[in-house]
Amino acid sequence: xxxxxxxxxxxxxxxPVLVLLAYGFWTNPREIPSPLLGRPAAPFVxxxxxxxxxxxxxxxxxxxxxxxWASWCIxxxxxxxxxxxxxxxxxxxxxxxxxxxxxxxxxxPARKFLARFQHSFPNAPDPRGYVAVEYGVYxxxxxxxxxxxxxxxxxxxxxxxxxxxRKRLDSLLEEPS
Amino acid sequence: xxRLVLTVLAASALLSAEAxxxxxxxxxxxxxxxxxxxxxxxQTLSVADSPSETANQMRxxxxxxxxxxxxxEQVRQYFVQRYGEWILLxxxxxxxxxxVWVVPFVGLGAGLVLVVIVLRRWSRNPAxxxxxxxxxxxxxxxxxxMSGGGHP
Numbered sequence: 001x002x003x004x005x006x007x008x009x010x011x012x013x014x015x016p017v018l019v020l021l022a023y024g025f026w027t028n029p030r031e032i033p034s035p036l037l038g039r040p041a042a043p044f045v046x047x048x049x050x051x052x053x054x055x056x057x058x059x060x061x062x063x064x065x066x067x068x069w070a071s072w073c074i075x076x077x078x079x080x081x082x083x084x085x086x087x088x089x090x091x092x093x094x095x096x097x098x099x100x101x102x103x104x105x106x107x108x109p110a111r112k113f114l115a116r117f118q119h120s121f122p123n124a125p126d127p128r129g130y131v132a133v134e135y136g137v138y139x140x141x142x143x144x145x146x147x148x149x150x151x152x153x154x155x156x157x158x159x160x161x162x163x164x165x166r167k168r169l170d171s172l173l174e175e176p177s
Numbered sequence: 178x179x180r181l182v183l184t185v186l187a188a189s190a191l192l193s194a195e196a197x198x199x200x201x202x203x204x205x206x207x208x209x210x211x212x213x214x215x216x217x218x219x220q221t222l223s224v225a226d227s228p229s230e231t232a233n234q235m236r237x238x239x240x241x242x243x244x245x246x247x248x249x250e251q252v253r254q255y256f257v258q259r260y261g262e263w264i265l266l267x268x269x270x271x272x273x274x275x276x277v278w279v280v281p282f283v284g285l286g287a288g289l290v291l292v293v294i295v296l297r298r299w300s301r302n303p304a305x306x307x308x309x310x311x312x313x314x315x316x317x318x319x320x321x322x323m324s325g326g327g328h329p
Contacts, residue, residue, distance in 0.1 A: 006298075009291060035261045104218075104230055129234030136259035138217035 046124035
């Protein structure tokens, strides 16, 4: 057999590169696993748009949904906004707290956004980006689910739907407190 | 007036004694750290190079943590613990990540070896060609022409 092993060199070099490329195309680059899952949620103190203090530590014992958003985040933040309000209304009497954290934004458009979607759950700006960095936020919208013991349990990247919110909250509410 | 100045000085001394002393921050260290971190809202830019507001806030967090007395490695770990190793522009040289550092050199070495092997094969080939059998009639004709006994 003339050529011997040499004829296999090119496929041997090309196939792994193609496999790597295929893997790259099949995976979603936005789905970066958060190292925070299972770890205690970072405490924070913010002041809501209504000038009320908002402290995560005060919510221990509740399941908390923290949504990071911005008024310029089109369309994802606009798509999920009605679902967030519906989720809040459906779960606020079941031991769930929904919190909005407004990042990389200015006050006026953020207030317009809240007025447009009539959000009735607490929303607070994070003007220096501390809370966003504490939660490893790299884009908006991102939503974190905190269990009753104060641990980060799920992270959702992109627009949140009623179904995803319900599924996550129900599973955390089923857990013993 | 002197009493007022003394009171102000005493008050400021008291305040500075109560507040934790801020460590002077070397901007070169801030830049060096920021250059190792990926700007989370950009494509392939470091926190040092990005003009985005997020990168600006991250640089400020680096500055404040250094001022609070953290070492550059502690500040780096602060970001890694929140974003994962994804935040580092250069993956650490350990575990599975070693592949990223080793494979290019292995590939280069293998390529060089391949080039050497192929060149050696090519340089052997002329000998193979010359050993192919030649038609005896042609051989006789060449011999005659070389010895000058050809056409008149």
